[in-house]
Amino acid sequence: xxxxxxxxxxxxxxxxxxxxxxxxxxxxxxxxxxxxxxxxxxxxxxxxxxxxxxxxxxxxxxxxxxxxxxxxxxxxxxxxxxxxxxxxxxxxxxxxxxxxxxxxxxxxxxxxxxxxxxxxxxxxxxxxxxxxxxxxxxxxxxxxxxxxxxxxxxxxxxxxxxxxxxxxxxxxxxxxxxxxxxxxxxxxxxxxxxxxxxxxxxxxxxxxxxxxxxxxxxxxxxxxxxxxxxxxxxxxxxxxxxxxxxxxx
Numbered sequence: 001x002x003x004x005x006x007x008x009x010x011x012x013x014x015x016x017x018x019x020x021x022x023x024x025x026x027x028x029x030x031x032x033x034x035x036x037x038x039x040x041x042x043x044x045x046x047x048x049x050x051x052x053x054x055x056x057x058x059x060x061x062x063x064x065x066x067x068x069x070x071x072x073x074x075x076x077x078x079x080x081x082x083x084x085x086x087x088x089x090x091x092x093x094x095x096x097x098x099x100x101x102x103x104x105x106x107x108x109x110x111x112x113x114x115x116x117x118x119x120x121x122x123x124x125x126x127x128x129x130x131x132x133x134x135x136x137x138x139x140x141x142x143x144x145x146x147x148x149x150x151x152x153x154x155x156x157x158x159x160x161x162x163x164x165x166x167x168x169x170x171x172x173x174x175x176x177x178x179x180x181x182x183x184x185x186x187x188x189x190x191x192x193x194x195x196x197x198x199x200x201x202x203x204x205x206x207x208x209x210x211x212x213x214x215x216x217x218x219x220x221x222x223x224x225x226x227x228x229x230x231x232x233x234x235x236x237x238x239x240x241x242x243x244x245x246x247x248x249x
Contacts, residue, residue, distance in 0.1 A: 006065070009044035020087050024079050040072050043088055047072060050095050054103060064099050071098030093178060185237035192216060193230035200227055 015023065015038070026035035047068025051061050075091035083090070182202075186194045195216065199207045209220045216223065 004041065004044045004069075006048045006061075009041075009048050012041045012044055015039070015042045017086065021081065024076060024081065024087065027076055028079070028081075036073070036076055039076055039087065040069060043072055043091060044069070046088055046091060047095055047099075050092075050099055054099070064102060067098040067102040068095045071095035074098070093181065181238070185234055188237065189230060189233055192218075192226055193233065196223060196227045197230050197234060201231070 020039070020042075023035040023039040026032035027039065047065045048061075050068050051064035054064060055061050071094040072091055075087065075094040078094075079087060079090055186197060189197070196212060199212050209223050213220045213223045218226070
């Protein structure tokens with residue numbers, strides 16, 4: 001796989017949309033490796049900038065950037081030329097998916113499930129749990145370690161989990177891409193399955209089985225079976241679209 005330093009990536013010029021499309025067509029239609037390399041070089045900063053969101057350790061940064069490069073390659077393979085979207089926008093999800101799947105494996109001194117690590121990064125865990133995850137990834141404590149201070153509070157953390165302005169723009173792009181991919185994953189499901197997924201799994205507060213069952217005209221036992229089947233189908237559809245199994249665990 002092509003290797004590129006951060007400094008070299010920052011010096012690479014951007015491609016205009018016509019150059020970008022020609023490179024994608026040459027790679028997808030003819031397997032032109034030079035076209036792929038041109039595409040990767042022009043978007044290498046994307047892999048490095050995403051990797052830099054999670055670490056400033058040079059060794060970890062290089063490893064995560066390499067995972068980002070693999071995401072760029074997958075994006076080049078799967079890019080739909082019918083869509084009127086720039087490659088960098090489409091590739092953002094693939095780069096993040098590759099990096100997120102490797103985060104816990106690369107950064108953690110001890111083994112942390114990728115899902116747990118991502119939940120900590122995105123604020124889905126309590127502050128105490130997030131603090132312990134951050135300390136574990138920096139080798140300060142084990143996840144099952146005891147309290148550090150007499151008052152039971154963990155040590156102060158110097159690493160900020162708050163995104164900067166550029167990261168917020170990237171997150172918005174990723175959120176739009178994830179929304180589209182989720183809609184595509186729901187499309188082949190039955191209306192009943194899609195409805196229960198939206199109301200039980202895609203809401204901040206899941207609706208109770210009783211109200212959904214009444215609206216759909218089925219029993220609650222039947223609805224539970226539908227939800228279980230729907231979640232299995234959704235997971236399979238998302239994996240087919242490139243989601244990391246570790247992230248979906």
